[in-house]
Amino acid sequence: MKKQRPTFYGQQQLLKQAMLFAGIVFLCRVLPAQTTDSTQQKQAGQTEKLPVAFGEQTRSALLQAQGRIQGSQLESVPVTQIEGALYGKLAGLYLVQASGKPGSDQPSISLRGFSPLVVIDGVPRTFTSIDPQQIESVTVLKDGLATAMYGQRGSDGVLLIKTKRGSIAPRKISFTAQSAIQQQLNRPEFLNSFDYASLFNEALMNDGKAPVYSADDLNKYKDHSSPYTHPDVDWYNSILNKQATMQRYNLNISGGGKLSRYFVDLDYLNQQGFFITDNKLNTYPTNNFYKRYVFRSNIDVDLTKSTLLSLNIFGRLRNGNEPGAGTDAIYDNILATPNNAYPVFNHNQSLGGNVQYSNNIYGQVLRSGYRPTYNRNLGVDVALRQNLDFIKGLYVRGFTSFNSYYDESINRSKTFAVYDFQLNPLTGDTTLQKIGTDASQSNSSSVNSQNRQIYNEFSLGYDTEKGKHAFQSALLFNSDNYVTGYDLPLNNYGFAARAQYNYDETYFAEVAGSYMAMNRYPQNKQWGFFPAVGLGWNMSKEKWFHVPVISNLKWRATYGKTGDNSGAGYYVYQQFYNSGSTYYFQNPSTGNSTLSEASLANPNITWEKARKFNAGADISFFNNKLELSVDYYDHLFYDLLQQRGTNASAIIGSTLPSENMGERRYKGFEAAINYNDHAGDFYWYVNANASVSKSKIIWMDEVIRPYAYQRRTGLPVGQPFGLTAIGFYQSQTDINNSPVVEGYNPVPGDIKFKDTNGDGIINVFDETAIGSTKPLFFYGLTAGFNWKGLDFSMLLNGVSNRNIWTNNSNTLEFQQNSNGGYGQAFAHHLDRWTPATAATATYPRLSLDDNPNNHRNSSFWLKDGSYLRLRNVELGYTLPTKWTGIVRITKARAFVNALNLLTFSKLERVDPEVLNWDYPNQRVINFGINIQF
Incomplete structure (x- = not known):
C-alpha cells in the first residue's frame, strides 16, 4: 500500500505554529520598551483623520457620504467572518446571512443596493476572513465623490478595511482567549412515523390513489x-449534537519609537460542526470543522526624517473538513428522509436502507470517510513615502502589493452498503437485501482555485495650510493585475486625482476623478473618464450663527459619475467556437462535425455606469455629546448588462449576449445618531442608524406582456411576481362557480387564486406584483455603559418591508428524491385542509410530488421577512489595577458575549435569514479573557 503524505492538520504543522507563537512572545519580551514622544502624540491628536479613497482627510473637511466604525467595536461579536460583525452598525449597509456552515457563513453585503468593492489597506482584495483584533477601522464609501477615484470599479460603493499599525508608545502585549458554545436555531419540526404515514395515506387518497399503509x-x-x-427514527437527533464548540486565541504586540513602529498579530480559530463522531470507529476526523491560522506584521520605519518605509506581511491558513458524503448532502438528506424510511441499524448492526433511500444518514456521517480542504493566502505590501521638503507638504509615494491564494480539496471518501430488512409475514423469516458496495477509501486531490495579484501604485501629493486657506491634493497611477487559474490576466489600470480646498474650515470644494481602463473590453473601448465634485458649507462657523445648543452644522452635496466593470466577462466581445455534436461548420468531405458557435459575442460591450447625487448634513449638539448625520441620495444606474427579452434565442440557434441597455434608479435616506455622556464614573452611549432604500426599474428589454400590471418596468428591482391567493376551494360547488384553472382540475382544499384580468381563466396572465412594494427599511442600535470596571453593550438590528419565498424543501410536503423516495413532512402539515378542518386550515390539501397549482409562486408562499434581532450582547469586567499590578499585568478583563439571543419575526418556522435550512443559523454563547502587559 502506498504511503500517504502527511495531512495538513498533522502534528508537524501544529508544532510549527507553536514554535512561531513562542518565538514572537520571546522576541517581544527581549525587545527594549521604547519611550513615548509626548509632543508627537499631542500633534497626532489635534485633528482626527478619516480614511478615504487612496488617503485620509480631516473630519471637519469631509464632504463624502461615508460611515465608519472602529475595529474595537467588532471584537465583542463572536463571528468568524468580519461581515457578521457589521450588522446594524453602518447606515446604508444591509447584510443577509444565508448559511451558518463553518467557513462559509459570511453574510452577503449590500451597500445602497449593490455589493461593494472590498479594499484592505489600499488594495482591492477578495477576502474578509480575518480576525477583528487586526482591524483599525471599517469605512463604507457611498457616493460619487467618495468612489470616483476607483473609476470602473466604483459604482457599487467601497468597503475600506484598515488594519492596525504601531505607534510611538511603550510595548504592549495583548492576549485574548475565548471559548464558545454554538446552538443551531429554527430546527424544522419533523413528523414522527405514525403521523407521517397517516398524512401520506391522506395525500395518496387526495390524488385519487389507494393508501399504502x-x-x-x-x-x-x-x-x-x-x-x-x-x-421511527429521529434523524436530526441521531446524527447531530445539540451543541458544538468554538475556540479562538489571539496574541498581538504593538509599540515603537521615533525610528520604527510595529504591530504583530497571531490568531487561531477552531469552529466545530454538529455531527456526531466515533473515535473507536474512525482514526480520522469526520466532523465538519473550520480552523483558521492568521498572521499579520505591520511595520513602519523612518529611514530618514523625510523617508518612511512601510511593510505589511499577511498570512492565512484555513483548514476545513467534512464527512465524505459532504455536509450539504447530509443536511439535504435530513429533509429528504422521513422517520419511517429505514432503521439506523438492523438486528445484526448492519446499516439500514432500501432502494429508495440507499444513503443511510448515520453511515454518511460516520462511515463515508472524510474530505479535508486546505486554503492559504499570502500577502506582502511595501510602501515608500518620500517627503519633498523643498516644497513644504509635497510628497511622493510608491506602493506595491503581492497576494496569492490557493484552495485544494482532498477526497478521502468511501462508499458503504446498506441492507434492506425484509420480513416474510407468512413464515416469519427475515432476510437482508444488500444495496450498494463497501469500497476502499479514495485518495485524490483537486485544486479548486488558485490566483495571484500584483498591485502597484505611484502617487504624488501636496498638502498645505496658509492662514485660513487649506489645500489637499493627490495624483496617482495604479495597476491591478489579477490571474485566476489558467485564465489570461485581468488588468485594471488608470490615473486618478483629487483636490480639495477649504477656507477657514467654513467653505469647502472638492473635485475628484479617474481615467481608467480594463483589458477585457475591445481595444478601442477600454478607457473611461469618471469625474466628481463636492461642495460644503459649515454654517456654524459663520460669525452671525449663534445657536448655543448647536456645536457644529455642516451642509454638503456631491455629484459624480462612476462605473462597474465586474460584468465584463471573459473577452465576450470576441466570438468563440467549440467542438461538439451540434455544429454550424462541417467538414464537407468527411461529414464530421468540427465547430459549433458559442454564445454570441457583443463587440460593443462596455462598463455599467452610474450618476450619483448625494446631499447631507452633519450636526452636533451640546458640545458634541449628540451627533447627527443625515444623507439623501439619488443614484441613476444605466448601461446595465442585460439579455434581451423581446428576441427568442431559439430562433437564431444561439444564446444572446448581455448588452448595455438596462436602467435603474436607487433613492434613499440615511440617518445616524450618536450620543454619549457621563455622570461621575458612569459613562454611557447610544448609537443608532436607519436607512430607507427605494429602487425602480427605469427600463429593461422585457418580453411582450399584454397587461400593464405584469410589466417589471416601473417597479422595484427584484419585485416578486405570482398569483394572488384568495383562500382555499371549499367544495365542488365553489370550484364550479370559480374561474377555470388552465391545465389543472382543482379539488376542494387547493389554493384558490384571483382572476386578475377577469377573463374567467387562471393562468400566467393573472400573475402580478405581489408582496410589499414599499422601500426597504433597515436599522440598528448599539448601546452600552461603563462603570467602575464593569462594561455592557448590546446590538439590535432589524429590517422591514422585506419579501421572502417559503415554498422550499423545508416547507413543502413529501418532496421526492432522485430514487423515487418521498421526503419529510412537518408539523405545520397537520394544519392542512381537510373537510373537517376547512374553517381553520392554514395549509392546502396534501398531495405527493409537486402540485402545479398549490406549489406555484403565489402570495400564499410569499411572506413578510421583517424581523428584529438582538444580534449581540456583551458583559465584561476589568479587574482593578491595584490587583493586576501586583503580577505586572497592565489590564485584565473577563467577558461573556452572545450572538443571536432573541429574534422577533412574523415567520413561524424558519429563520428570517437562513431560509432553506441548508445549514441553520446559530446562537453563540462566548466566554473570554483579555490580558495586557
Missing part, C-alpha cells in the same frame, strides 16, 4: 412494536 402498519409505527420493519 394499512391499519396494522399505523399501529406498529405508533407503538414501536416492530422497529426494523416499522422504524
Whole structure:
C-alpha cells in the first residue's frame, strides 16, 4: 500500500505554529520598551483623520457620504467572518446571512443596493476572513465623490478595511482567549412515523390513489412494536449534537519609537460542526470543522526624517473538513428522509436502507470517510513615502502589493452498503437485501482555485495650510493585475486625482476623478473618464450663527459619475467556437462535425455606469455629546448588462449576449445618531442608524406582456411576481362557480387564486406584483455603559418591508428524491385542509410530488421577512489595577458575549435569514479573557 503524505492538520504543522507563537512572545519580551514622544502624540491628536479613497482627510473637511466604525467595536461579536460583525452598525449597509456552515457563513453585503468593492489597506482584495483584533477601522464609501477615484470599479460603493499599525508608545502585549458554545436555531419540526404515514395515506387518497399503509402498519409505527420493519427514527437527533464548540486565541504586540513602529498579530480559530463522531470507529476526523491560522506584521520605519518605509506581511491558513458524503448532502438528506424510511441499524448492526433511500444518514456521517480542504493566502505590501521638503507638504509615494491564494480539496471518501430488512409475514423469516458496495477509501486531490495579484501604485501629493486657506491634493497611477487559474490576466489600470480646498474650515470644494481602463473590453473601448465634485458649507462657523445648543452644522452635496466593470466577462466581445455534436461548420468531405458557435459575442460591450447625487448634513449638539448625520441620495444606474427579452434565442440557434441597455434608479435616506455622556464614573452611549432604500426599474428589454400590471418596468428591482391567493376551494360547488384553472382540475382544499384580468381563466396572465412594494427599511442600535470596571453593550438590528419565498424543501410536503423516495413532512402539515378542518386550515390539501397549482409562486408562499434581532450582547469586567499590578499585568478583563439571543419575526418556522435550512443559523454563547502587559 502506498504511503500517504502527511495531512495538513498533522502534528508537524501544529508544532510549527507553536514554535512561531513562542518565538514572537520571546522576541517581544527581549525587545527594549521604547519611550513615548509626548509632543508627537499631542500633534497626532489635534485633528482626527478619516480614511478615504487612496488617503485620509480631516473630519471637519469631509464632504463624502461615508460611515465608519472602529475595529474595537467588532471584537465583542463572536463571528468568524468580519461581515457578521457589521450588522446594524453602518447606515446604508444591509447584510443577509444565508448559511451558518463553518467557513462559509459570511453574510452577503449590500451597500445602497449593490455589493461593494472590498479594499484592505489600499488594495482591492477578495477576502474578509480575518480576525477583528487586526482591524483599525471599517469605512463604507457611498457616493460619487467618495468612489470616483476607483473609476470602473466604483459604482457599487467601497468597503475600506484598515488594519492596525504601531505607534510611538511603550510595548504592549495583548492576549485574548475565548471559548464558545454554538446552538443551531429554527430546527424544522419533523413528523414522527405514525403521523407521517397517516398524512401520506391522506395525500395518496387526495390524488385519487389507494393508501399504502394499512391499519396494522399505523399501529406498529405508533407503538414501536416492530422497529426494523416499522422504524421511527429521529434523524436530526441521531446524527447531530445539540451543541458544538468554538475556540479562538489571539496574541498581538504593538509599540515603537521615533525610528520604527510595529504591530504583530497571531490568531487561531477552531469552529466545530454538529455531527456526531466515533473515535473507536474512525482514526480520522469526520466532523465538519473550520480552523483558521492568521498572521499579520505591520511595520513602519523612518529611514530618514523625510523617508518612511512601510511593510505589511499577511498570512492565512484555513483548514476545513467534512464527512465524505459532504455536509450539504447530509443536511439535504435530513429533509429528504422521513422517520419511517429505514432503521439506523438492523438486528445484526448492519446499516439500514432500501432502494429508495440507499444513503443511510448515520453511515454518511460516520462511515463515508472524510474530505479535508486546505486554503492559504499570502500577502506582502511595501510602501515608500518620500517627503519633498523643498516644497513644504509635497510628497511622493510608491506602493506595491503581492497576494496569492490557493484552495485544494482532498477526497478521502468511501462508499458503504446498506441492507434492506425484509420480513416474510407468512413464515416469519427475515432476510437482508444488500444495496450498494463497501469500497476502499479514495485518495485524490483537486485544486479548486488558485490566483495571484500584483498591485502597484505611484502617487504624488501636496498638502498645505496658509492662514485660513487649506489645500489637499493627490495624483496617482495604479495597476491591478489579477490571474485566476489558467485564465489570461485581468488588468485594471488608470490615473486618478483629487483636490480639495477649504477656507477657514467654513467653505469647502472638492473635485475628484479617474481615467481608467480594463483589458477585457475591445481595444478601442477600454478607457473611461469618471469625474466628481463636492461642495460644503459649515454654517456654524459663520460669525452671525449663534445657536448655543448647536456645536457644529455642516451642509454638503456631491455629484459624480462612476462605473462597474465586474460584468465584463471573459473577452465576450470576441466570438468563440467549440467542438461538439451540434455544429454550424462541417467538414464537407468527411461529414464530421468540427465547430459549433458559442454564445454570441457583443463587440460593443462596455462598463455599467452610474450618476450619483448625494446631499447631507452633519450636526452636533451640546458640545458634541449628540451627533447627527443625515444623507439623501439619488443614484441613476444605466448601461446595465442585460439579455434581451423581446428576441427568442431559439430562433437564431444561439444564446444572446448581455448588452448595455438596462436602467435603474436607487433613492434613499440615511440617518445616524450618536450620543454619549457621563455622570461621575458612569459613562454611557447610544448609537443608532436607519436607512430607507427605494429602487425602480427605469427600463429593461422585457418580453411582450399584454397587461400593464405584469410589466417589471416601473417597479422595484427584484419585485416578486405570482398569483394572488384568495383562500382555499371549499367544495365542488365553489370550484364550479370559480374561474377555470388552465391545465389543472382543482379539488376542494387547493389554493384558490384571483382572476386578475377577469377573463374567467387562471393562468400566467393573472400573475402580478405581489408582496410589499414599499422601500426597504433597515436599522440598528448599539448601546452600552461603563462603570467602575464593569462594561455592557448590546446590538439590535432589524429590517422591514422585506419579501421572502417559503415554498422550499423545508416547507413543502413529501418532496421526492432522485430514487423515487418521498421526503419529510412537518408539523405545520397537520394544519392542512381537510373537510373537517376547512374553517381553520392554514395549509392546502396534501398531495405527493409537486402540485402545479398549490406549489406555484403565489402570495400564499410569499411572506413578510421583517424581523428584529438582538444580534449581540456583551458583559465584561476589568479587574482593578491595584490587583493586576501586583503580577505586572497592565489590564485584565473577563467577558461573556452572545450572538443571536432573541429574534422577533412574523415567520413561524424558519429563520428570517437562513431560509432553506441548508445549514441553520446559530446562537453563540462566548466566554473570554483579555490580558495586557
